Structures are given as structure tokens and as C-alpha cells.
Amino acid sequence: MTDTIVEESHQTSIIELQEKSDDKSEYNVDMSVSQAKRTLETLSKSLINDENKKISQYTANIYANIITKNLLTSWAKSFKNFKIKLDEHTPSSTLEFVTPKIDQAFVARFVNGRETINGFLHKSSTITIKMSPDIFHTMKNPEDGFNFFKAAVQYYDSKIDKVSNKLMAEVMKLGHNMKHLIANSKLSGLVIYPLKLLFVFSDINMSDKDAFIIKEENIQAVNKFIKNISSRYAAPDKEKTQIIDDVRKMLKLLKESCGPSSEVITELSYFPEALENFLFNGFDDLIQTASNEFVKELVESNYTPQLGYRALYEKAKIKKLKKLPSDLIAYVSIEADSIRDNNDRMMLASYVTGKLDIIDWYIQLLETDKGQRYLVPHTKPQLESMRTQLLACYKKVLNIKVVPPHHRPIINIRYPDGYQG
Numbered sequence: 001m002t003d004t005i006v007e008e009s010h011q012t013s014i015i016e017l018q019e020k021s022d023d024k025s026e027y028n029v030d031m032s033v034s035q036a037k038r039t040l041e042t043l044s045k046s047l048i049n050d051e052n053k054k055i056s057q058y059t060a061n062i063y064a065n066i067i068t069k070n071l072l073t074s075w076a077k078s079f080k081n082f083k084i085k086l087d088e089h090t091p092s093s094t095l096e097f098v099t100p101k102i103d104q105a106f107v108a109r110f111v112n113g114r115e116t117i118n119g120f121l122h123k124s125s126t127i128t129i130k131m132s133p134d135i136f137h138t139m140k141n142p143e144d145g146f147n148f149f150k151a152a153v154q155y156y157d158s159k160i161d162k163v164s165n166k167l168m169a170e171v172m173k174l175g176h177n178m179k180h181l182i183a184n185s186k187l188s189g190l191v192i193y194p195l196k197l198l199f200v201f202s203d204i205n206m207s208d209k210d211a212f213i214i215k216e217e218n219i220q221a222v223n224k225f226i227k228n229i230s231s232r233y234a235a236p237d238k239e240k241t242q243i244i245d246d247v248r249k250m251l252k253l254l255k256e257s258c259g260p261s262s263e264v265i266t267e268l269s270y271f272p273e274a275l276e277n278f279l280f281n282g283f284d285d286l287i288q289t290a291s292n293e294f295v296k297e298l299v300e301s302n303y304t305p306q307l308g309y310r311a312l313y314e315k316a317k318i319k320k321l322k323k324l325p326s327d328l329i330a331y332v333s334i335e336a337d338s339i340r341d342n343n344d345r346m347m348l349a350s351y352v353t354g355k356l357d358i359i360d361w362y363i364q365l366l367e368t369d370k371g372q373r374y375l376v377p378h379t380k381p382q383l384e385s386m387r388t389q390l391l392a393c394y395k396k397v398l399n400i401k402v403v404p405p406h407h408r409p410i411i412n413i414r415y416p417d418g419y420q421g
Contacts, residue, residue, distance in 0.1 A: 030069065030070070031066070031069075031070045032070070033070060033071060033074060035070075036066050036067075036069075036070035036071050037071075037143075037146050039066060040063065040066055040067075040145050040146045041142040041143055041145070041146060042142070043059075043062060043063070043145070044139055044141075044142045044143070044144060044145035044146070045142040047059075047136055047137070047139065047145075048139050048140070048141075048142065051137055054133070055086065055133040055134075055136045055137070056086070056133075057085075057086050059136075060084040060085075060086050060133075060136075061084070063084060063145065063149065064082050064083050064084045067082045067149055067153075068080075068081050068082045071150070072153065075150055075153045075154055075157070076127070076153050076154065076156070076157035076158075078122055078125075078157065079122075079125055079126065079127050079153070079157065080125040080126065081125060081126040081127070082126070082127050082128075082129075082149075082153065083126060083127070083128040083129070084128075084129050084131065085098070085128060085129065085130040085131070086130075086131065086132075086133045087130050087131070087132065088132075088133065092132050092134045093132060093134060093135055093138065093202060093203050093204050093205070094131070094132050094200070094201070094202050094204065095129060095130070095131040095132070095135060095152075095200075095201045095204045096129070096130045096131070096199055096200045096201075097127070097128070097129060097130075097152075097156055097199040097200075098128040098129070098130055099120075099121060099199055100120060100121070100123050100124055102192050102195060102196065104183075104186075104188050106120060107182060107183060107188040107191045107192060108183035108184070108188075110168075110191060111171060111172070111174075111179045111182050111183050111191065112179065112183060113172075116161065117160065117161050117164040117165075117195070118158075118161035121156065121160070121161075127152075127153055127156050127157075129152060131204070135204050135205075135206060136206070138204070138205045138206045138207060139206045139207060140207040141207065144206045144207045145206060147209070148206040148207075148211065151209075151211060151212050152211075152212060155212040159212070160198055163198060163214045163219070164195065164198060166219050166223075167194050167195070167198065167214075167219050167222055167223070168191070168194070168195075169223055170223040170224075170226040170227045171190065171191055171226055173373075175373060190226055194222045194226070197218075197222070198214065319373060319374050319375065320374075320375040320377070321362065321365075321374055321375060321376055321377060322377070323377040323378070324355065324358065324359070324377075324378065324386065328355065328386065328390070329386070329389045329390065329393065332348065332351070332352055332390065332393045332397075333393060333396075335348050336348060336393065336396055336397050336400060339397070339400050339402065340402070341402055342402055345397060345398070345400060345402065348397050349394065349397050349398060352390055352393060352394045352397065353394070355390060356387060356390055356391070356394070359383050359386055359387045359390070360387070362376045362378060362383050363380060363383050363384070363387075366379075366380050366383075367380075
């Protein structure tokens, strides 16, 4: 009964605070998770019933404060604050996550494996969303606001890192020359532009459960674009010019979404010029310098008269991949027999799927790369055989019945025959 009275007072306070436009205090009350959810639903319902009401920054602050104080810990433990910035100049139904600065220095660390997207985003303890006020009017049900912001927070906290790994797959496969260009020139746009797409959403609808899901075809399109650019498009100059024009158009669309004051737009404004320079061989000197430095480092540490400089250089261009353990199948089989709980099962299943991903990648390299950049230490039949056996092991792992702890004997001693008692 007391909880009901408290909850009703919270809900009444929200309505009253909305009506007092001259009141500068913000709604900041301790609530349980269920109370906070119902309070947000009440607020959302009032906005749905009054579609003509202008959404103010004050209303957005109420949502943000309730989430920060009562829900953020359960949604994303590593963040402490959640903010919503309403921007009248943002195109209708456009939302942007405001991130730490994505600049040349970050790109250099990223392509060289010294920083991950996840670590980069967690440098700040605050999640900030900039959005058009019109998005609030896309709610159809009272629970839409709660579900929408929960999905946004969880996407930023954990899911975006997994998506970015897929998005940057081709970038991370690039050779040292190309990575050097990206790290030290305005070709950093090859990384900045795709990453920015992970933080800007158009046509957002708060009633859409899949608002923060990046489609697989979009990820594949970005990877194909990067792969083609890095191979210099063995095409006529006319096609290269079209590529540069297309990039300019893409940046124009991004500028319209983010606004002209965005720091990222400043970084990307030089990207088309750098891309044109690259496609028409304007970076040859920088590439040659990078190659000389790379080979020099290898020579100083690995050169022998028997190997020779040229052989070393040719060897340096091909990356030898790690060999899969010869006892991989036996190891998984033994570990499967040792599973005692669901945690053991999920850890082993995750390990197996990781190895399957590597095997699939190796097979793909054997079919497409053909030893030009990567040396795969297995034949295709070997890999296919391992994949078949691992899939069988994976099925076995998932089908193992786990005995609940309270059903297991406390003492399980095997006595010799005749001494069982």
C-alpha cells in the first residue's frame, strides 16, 4: 500500500513538473527499478496522449535523470551518467551518440592494435545522446520510451564493440603500408567514416524494437568498399573519379545528419582529397618510405647472409598465420566430459565457435588470397575435416545434460570390489 502511494506521488510530481515551465529543478528521486519503469511509462503515456505538445529539454532531462539514478546500473554497470540533448536543428527522426573525439591519433592507435573501440568509448563514464525532439512523438505504447533508451544504452555499452569488429574486418587485414597511410594521413577517413555510421541513426522510431541493429548487408558493403579502395580499384580513371564523387556525396549526407559543427565532420572534410591523392598514386613516396622503414627493422633484427635482403623482403610481405593445435579435437572431447554446470558448457561452446570462425577464415583465405598476403599452415581438406569434427563436438557440448548441484553426492568414493560396505 505504501509503495503504491509513493509511486502515485512520483507520477503526479512528473506531470506537475512538466506543467511548470518556469521551474528549473529537475526530477531526481530514488526509486526501485519497477517504480522507475512505471514512472517512465506514465510520462510516455502523457506524451502519447498529447501529440501536439512540444517536447522540451526539461522533459528529456526527466527521462535522463530517472535512468541515471535508478536504471543505468542494471543496464550498463561501467557507466555512471546518461544524458539526452534535444537539438531542434537535428533532422527529424535522427539520433547521434556523442562519443569521445574520433581523430587521427585514435585511428593510429586503433589500426596498430593499441586501442579497441570498447576501451575508447569507456574513456568517458557518460553516455550522451543527441536527438531530434520529434523522435519522442514516434512512441505508440507507454513502454516504448523505457525499452528504447534501454536498447540504446546496451547497444553503446556492449553490442557496438562486436559490430565494429565486423565493420573493421577488412581494415585490420590490410598490409603494413596501407595501415601506415591510414595512421599518418587523411586516409584515416577509411576508419573514421564507417565508425561514425555506428553512432548516427536516421529514421528512428521509438516503437521499433530493432532500432539499434546494424544490418549485415551494410557491414558487408563497408568491407567491400574498403577492400576495393585498398586494392586501388584496378579500373579506368573515370571510375576512380566516380568513387571520389560518391565519397563526397556520402560525407554531405553525414554532415546533414550530424550538423556542420561536428568535430568528426572536420576530420572527414579532408578525406575525399586524400582518397583522390591515393587513387592517383599521390602517396607513392610515403608508401616507399614506410616500406623501407619496415624492411630495415626486419633486416636489423633478422637478416642473415644465407637469407639475403630480397628474400627477407619477400618473406616480410607474407604473414604466417598461427597453426591450430594438433590435439584440438581431443582437447574439446575431454573438456566436454568434464562439464559440470551451464557455465562450463557455455565457456566450452564459446571456445569451439571461436575455433570454427578461425577455420572458416582460413578456408576463405585459401580460396581467395592464395598465399599472396597470408600463409595458412593447413590444407583445405585438413581444415574441412577439423570443421566437421568440431561441429560434432559442438553438438555434443550443447546436448550434455547438466546435473544440478543439489543432486550430486557430497562424497563419491569408488571402493575396490568387496569393500563397498
